[in-house]
Amino acid sequence: MILVLVETDATGAVEVSRETLTFARDLSAAGGGVPIDAVVVGAPACPVAELVAQLATYGVRQVHHATGDAFSAYGGASWASAVQTVREAAGSVVVTAAGTPRGMEVLAHLAARLGVAMAANVVAFDGLAPFTVTRQVVGGAALEDMVLGERPAIFTVAGHAVEASPAPTSGEGRLVTSAPEVAAADLVARVVSAEPAQEDLSGGLKSARVVVGAGRGAGSADGFGDLLELVDLLDGALGVSRVVTSLGWRPHHEQVGQTGSRISPDLYVACGISGAIQHWAGCASAKTIVAINTDPDAPMVAKAHYAVIGDLHEIVPAINEEIRRRRSP
Amino acid sequence: MSQALDVLVCVKRVVDSTGEVVLTEDEQSVDGRYAGFTLSNHEECAIELAVQVAGAAGGSASVLTLGEPEAVDQLRSALAVGCTAATHVEADPGAFGPADVAREIALVVRDHESAGRPHDLVLLGNDAADTGDFQVGIRLAHELGRPVVNGAATIAVEDGHVVAGVKGPEGRETYRVPLPAVVTVLEGGVEPRYPTVPGRMKAKKVEIESRPPGTDPVGPNRRRLRLPPPQPSEVQVLGKGADAAPAVVDLFERLGVVAR
Ligand SMILES: Cc1cc2nc3c(=O)[nH]c(=O)nc-3n(C[C@H](O)[C@H](O)[C@H](O)COP(=O)(O)OP(=O)(O)OC[C@H]3O[C@@H](n4cnc5c(N)ncnc54)[C@H](O)[C@@H]3O)c2cc1C
Numbered sequence: 001m002i003l004v005l006v007e008t009d010a011t012g013a014v015e016v017s018r019e020t021l022t023f024a025r026d027l028s029a030a031g032g033g034v035p036i037d038a039v040v041v042g043a044p045a046c047p048v049a050e051l052v053a054q055l056a057t058y059g060v061r062q063v064h065h066a067t068g069d070a071f072s073a074y075g076g077a078s079w080a081s082a083v084q085t086v087r088e089a090a091g092s093v094v095v096t097a098a099g100t101p102r103g104m105e106v107l108a109h110l111a112a113r114l115g116v117a118m119a120a121n122v123v124a125f126d127g128l129a130p131f132t133v134t135r136q137v138v139g140g141a142a143l144e145d146m147v148l149g150e151r152p153a154i155f156t157v158a159g160h161a162v163e164a165s166p167a168p169t170s171g172e173g174r175l176v177t178s179a180p181e182v183a184a185a186d187l188v189a190r191v192v193s194a195e196p197a198q199e200d201l202s203g204g205l206k207s208a209r210v211v212v213g214a215g216r217g218a219g220s221a222d223g224f225g226d227l228l229e230l231v232d233l234l235d236g237a238l239g240v241s242r243v244v245t246s247l248g249w250r251p252h253h254e255q256v257g258q259t260g261s262r263i264s265p266d267l268y269v270a271c272g273i274s275g276a277i278q279h280w281a282g283c284a285s286a287k288t289i290v291a292i293n294t295d296p297d298a299p300m301v302a303k304a305h306y307a308v309i310g311d312l313h314e315i316v317p318a319i320n321e322e323i324r325r326r327r328s329p
Numbered sequence: 330m331s332q333a334l335d336v337l338v339c340v341k342r343v344v345d346s347t348g349e350v351v352l353t354e355d356e357q358s359v360d361g362r363y364a365g366f367t368l369s370n371h372e373e374c375a376i377e378l379a380v381q382v383a384g385a386a387g388g389s390a391s392v393l394t395l396g397e398p399e400a401v402d403q404l405r406s407a408l409a410v411g412c413t414a415a416t417h418v419e420a421d422p423g424a425f426g427p428a429d430v431a432r433e434i435a436l437v438v439r440d441h442e443s444a445g446r447p448h449d450l451v452l453l454g455n456d457a458a459d460t461g462d463f464q465v466g467i468r469l470a471h472e473l474g475r476p477v478v479n480g481a482a483t484i485a486v487e488d489g490h491v492v493a494g495v496k497g498p499e500g501r502e503t504y505r506v507p508l509p510a511v512v513t514v515l516e517g518g519v520e521p522r523y524p525t526v527p528g529r530m531k532a533k534k535v536e537i538e539s540r541p542p543g544t545d546p547v548g549p550n551r552r553r554l555r556l557p558p559p560q561p562s563e564v565q566v567l568g569k570g571a572d573a574a575p576a577v578v579d580l581f582e583r584l585g586v587v588a589r
Contacts, residue, residue, distance in 0.1 A: 197500040
């Protein structure tokens with residue numbers, strides 16, 4: 001059996017967990033139809049019955065729900081202990097989770113407890129004997145082929161490695177509730193309090209239909225005037241590269257990328273941004289990308305749909321001027 | 330605690346991957362000959378937190394790395410910003426998997442402890458910038474039988490406990506864990522300081538404890554590294570310089586994004 005740790009939000013299983021279930025189905029098919037079970041630890045953020053029904057549509061046979069006071073607050077070790085108990089009872093040969101901070105943490109604990117390897121951020125598998133996976137390393141700039149020879153094979157699935165899709169035929173979706181015992185030592189490191197995140201300053205950036213991006217090419221903290229005017233004319237938001245935030249030109253909440261916001265606007269106008277893999281991670285899902293760059297060989301130019309070659313300090317004011325000109329009657 | 334608090338921070342020399350990534354010929358690692366080497370942002374923040382926490386408690390911060398001879402550079406950069414002792418487990422890091430690295434760090438921690446130099450708090454980066462295994466800190470905690478907090482942005486020590494702030498799905502989550510403990514650090518909670526000239530001078534004088542690995546590594550189960558296939562470029566160049574503005578605005582109008 002393949003056991004999938006599922007994380008939830010108010011709408012059900014989170015998208016990356018559903019992607020992981022989809023990945024598990026491909027693996028199951030390659031293995032001749034090994035059943036897929038899900039494990040949910042503690043009270044899910046949505047009604048249990050709805051979650052079970054949703055997981056069934058993803059082909060899940062049994063949903064193991066670990067309940068009890070031990071799981072009233074999140075803890076990596078206590079969650080791993082629950083997953084371990086479920087796995088031992090149900091006998092799974094593969095344990096997997098989405099490559100979220102919690103997915104990584106819980107499976108790393110499980111792997112350490114069982115003395116087996118864990119592969120992080122898997123994007124594909126290639127061969128079952130020996131079980132070989134491909135995973136993202138160097139922040140996604142390279143791939144590693146890694147052998148997971150032990151049982152259980154433990155790995156996390158990188159976000160958006162596959163598209164989440166329900167199974168052609170639903171699984172049985174049987175709820176199995178248990179209250180696994182957790183050793184005192186596994187309860188030491190748990191969340192003791194949580195404050196809802198302060199007003200999310202990046203909210204406007206994440207929901208904007210148009211984002212004007214600016215990188216080192218802006219030149220200085222004073223180099224954003226024309227860019228901000230374009231933001232205004234397009235009723236959009238400003239997004240920046242890490243170079244810009246590191247140099248203190250703009251605040252961190254405007255950063256796009258691996259360690260900033262992930263955006264998916266209709267239009268991203270990337271001005272003076274080279275397009276490093278870590279920046280690309282945050283803007284790749286923009287529907288249309290226009291790069292403005294002095295360097296015709298910049299990765300951002302190669303990856304964009306449209307490009308203008310030249311100095312953003314000449315091109316952006318000209319665009320603003322052209323928009324204003326067409327507007328005036 | 331009978332003695333002043335000591336924080337051990339574990340760091341890894343990695344190839345600077347902000348530019349083009351090139352692989353070595355044996356396809357086992359990233360080639361740093363042109364890109365150069367650095368510390369990851371997570372670990373720079375871990376060093377800063379170690380120095381701050383040690384300073385606030387009137388204790389000390391130590392640094393450790395497992396790496397090739399040149400990794401001494403990374404130890405020196407930590408010494409230059411306030412760490413006062415350094416340990417170098419000299420080995421080819423490519424031959425060590427995450428479990429091997431955790432075992433080696435645990436050996437050092439236990440050896441230091443028997444020598445009367447306990448490390449009450451061990452900090453690591455949340456994940457290495459090159460191998461991205463996301464597990465060394467947790468495996469280390471298991472080796473040492475200590476609790477571990479993962480992905481902390483802020484850390485303080487009070488009343489024999491470490492209080493760690495983590496940005497999680499529930500917002501700003503707080504953990505409060507008795508020492509001795511292990512914490513892995515995510516960048517973003519502190520601003521790493523720059524070394525001063527006196528700091529650099531001081532760092533040069535510190536004698537680094539150099540030791541061989543204590544066990545044979547099992548290895549990383551790595552077959553090979555490869556680069557993702559390049560995406561064919563489908564870019565349409567709209568023009569050069571300011572003259573391209575009308576073509577750009579035509580496009581914006583087609584996309585319906587020009588505010589009225
Ligand atoms: C772990 C990790 C996480 C990271 N996270 C992020 C992240 O979240 N977001 C992020 O952005 N980066 C991130 N980075 C950094 C990333 O690797 C790059 O260093 C960064 O994105 C580069 O920013 P840039 O494009 O502004 O600068 P550069 O790479 O210096 O590029 C500047 C570009 O501007 C062009 N240019 C210069 N002058 C002009 C001009 N006058 N007109 C037009 N074009 C001009 C140049 O041709 C060049 O292409 C991360 C790195 C690491 C290691």
